Amino acid sequence: MADPMKIRATLQGDTADVRVLMRHPMETGTRRIASGLVPLHFIQSVIVQHNGKTIIDAQWSQAVSRDPFLGVRVKGAKAGDKISVTWTDNKGDTRTDDVAVTTGA
Amino acid sequence: MKHPRRTFLRFAGGAGALFFAAAAGLLKTASAWAAPWNKTAFEAKALAETLRGLGVSNPIDSKDITITAPDIAENGAIVPVAVTSRIPNTQSIAIVAEKNPFPLAASFDLLPGSDSYVSTRLKMGQTSDIRAIVKADGKFYTTVKEVKVTVGGCG
Numbered sequence: 631m632a633d634p635m636k637i638r639a640t641l642q643g644d645t646a647d648v649r650v651l652m653r654h655p656m657e658t659g660t661r662r663i664a665s666g667l668v669p670l671h672f673i674q675s676v677i678v679q680h681n682g683k684t685i686i687d688a689q690w691s692q693a694v695s696r697d698p699f700l701g702v703r704v705k706g707a708k709a710g711d712k713i714s715v716t717w718t719d720n721k722g723d724t725r726t727d728d729v730a731v732t733t734g735a
Numbered sequence: 736m737k738h739p740r741r742t743f744l745r746f747a748g749g750a751g752a753l754f755f756a757a758a759a760g761l762l763k764t765a766s767a768w769a770a771p772w773n774k775t776a777f778e779a780k781a782l783a784e785t786l787r788g789l790g791v792s793n794p795i796d797s798k799d800i801t802i803t804a805p806d807i808a809e810n811g812a813i814v815p816v817a818v819t820s821r822i823p824n825t826q827s828i829a830i831v832a833e834k835n836p837f838p839l840a841a842s843f844d845l846l847p848g849s850d851s852y853v854s855t856r857l858k859m860g861q862t863s864d865i866r867a868i869v870k871a872d873g874k875f876y877t878t879v880k881e882v883k884v885t886v887g888g889c890g
């Protein structure tokens with residue numbers, strides 16, 4: 631199973647500022663090593679959920695940088711709300727991590 | 736009387752139904768509900784083809800979209816790009832690096848409960864316009880910002 635994501639969700643008024651750092655090689659399929667080209671291997675889909683409700687549904691290309699960063703903002707959030715992030719890559723691997731919204735301090 | 740056997744059978748029946756639903760794929764994980772990956776748009780090799788793949792028609796230039804990205808990116812492998820849309824009822828934001836081998840870099844469907852803001856880091860092969868395309872109320876809006884790249888980041 632892939633390495634966990636680092637997620638931070640801090641409240642600013644009633645909006646949660648969510649920052650996610652994922653661990654993934656995001657290979658473009660054009661990188662050459664001694665044995666040939668490293669195959670395409672990248673996150674294609676990212677879902678962000680707030681208390682179980684999907685609020686962002688993203689599709690990515692291999693042009694998103696390695697160890698992807700994602701910043702989004704969730705409206706109507708309260709401290710303790712659950713923010714969950716799921717990514718799925720072109721090989722079908724997937725990873726979900728979640729975090730509780732904290733007050734900014 | 737508590738009818739422990741009946742309680743047990745009711746529980747077992749419920750659990751059984753849940754098991755069959757899961758086995759039948761009726762219970763889906765978050766990723767299973769995601770929109771299908773737009774292969775046509777992501778495999779387009781030029782801007783016009785990309786816009787067609789995204790279903791974009793007649794995008795209107797808009798000053799209500801802000802692209803936050805460096806004027807000069809030191810490292811083309813990690814270019815921070817953020818897009819904010821002040822257009823009401825923004826439904827989605829797509830980010831295109833026009834001179835990349837596959838221009839469409841990322842696309843975000845913003846459902847109710849999300850702010851119309853996204854931030855990420857992209858690979859850029861060379862100096863290029865970064866174009867943001869916003870869909871709001873079924874119409875398309877766009878703006879560009881040039882990002883100069885000193886060391887390309889695709890290969």
